[in-house]
Amino acid sequence: MRDAISGLIGRYDQLGRYLDRDAMDRMADFYAEAAQRLAAVELINREAAEIVREAAQRLWLEDPELILPGGNAYTTRRLSACLRDMDYFLRYASYALVAADVTMLNERVLNGLDDTYKSLGVPTGPTVRSIALLADVVCEKLAEDGVAGPDAVVRAPFEHICRGLAATNVRAR
Numbered sequence: 001m002r003d004a005i006s007g008l009i010g011r012y013d014q015l016g017r018y019l020d021r022d023a024m025d026r027m028a029d030f031y032a033e034a035a036q037r038l039a040a041v042e043l044i045n046r047e048a049a050e051i052v053r054e055a056a057q058r059l060w061l062e063d064p065e066l067i068l069p070g071g072n073a074y075t076t077r078r079l080s081a082c083l084r085d086m087d088y089f090l091r092y093a094s095y096a097l098v099a100a101d102v103t104m105l106n107e108r109v110l111n112g113l114d115d116t117y118k119s120l121g122v123p124t125g126p127t128v129r130s131i132a133l134l135a136d137v138v139c140e141k142l143a144e145d146g147v148a149g150p151d152a153v154v155r156a157p158f159e160h161i162c163r164g165l166a167a168t169n170v171r172a173r
Helices: 004-013 021-032 034-062 076-099 106-112 113-120 125-145 153-166
Strands: none
Touching: 004 021, 004 034, 004 076, 004 106, 034 076, 034 125, 076 106, 076 125, 106 113, 106 153, 113 125, 113 153, 125 153
């Protein structure tokens, strides 16, 4: 797994160039945002189950058909799979936050996931919404903890996953 700094240095090394002002500015941004990213990861590690529970509750309130007979989260097995996947997305978002590199999500999460969801008939629309709700809950909890900084830093990995899945919006069977 690569982080933002090693990726940046690797690109300059491949070009045989010294780090320029742009590279230095990107590294400064990386370190300036580090406290917020690490606070978010610490929160996720400490409260993952609560974050998933809260995001799921919000999803069910917005789209109650999902947990009714015929819905994709109906039955204990399907509901458990939904919660498991939400936890999976949350965990990988935390890795991308530490690395400050959302591109690692392509290989680790997105590549092949659309095929898997298509084969299982899992609609990506509610999945994308659940991931956005995970970001909302994390940002709200950070604000409650007094962690300052732009939400965009914390939301970036969640939004990357959402964009990747939204590109293949699969309808339920």
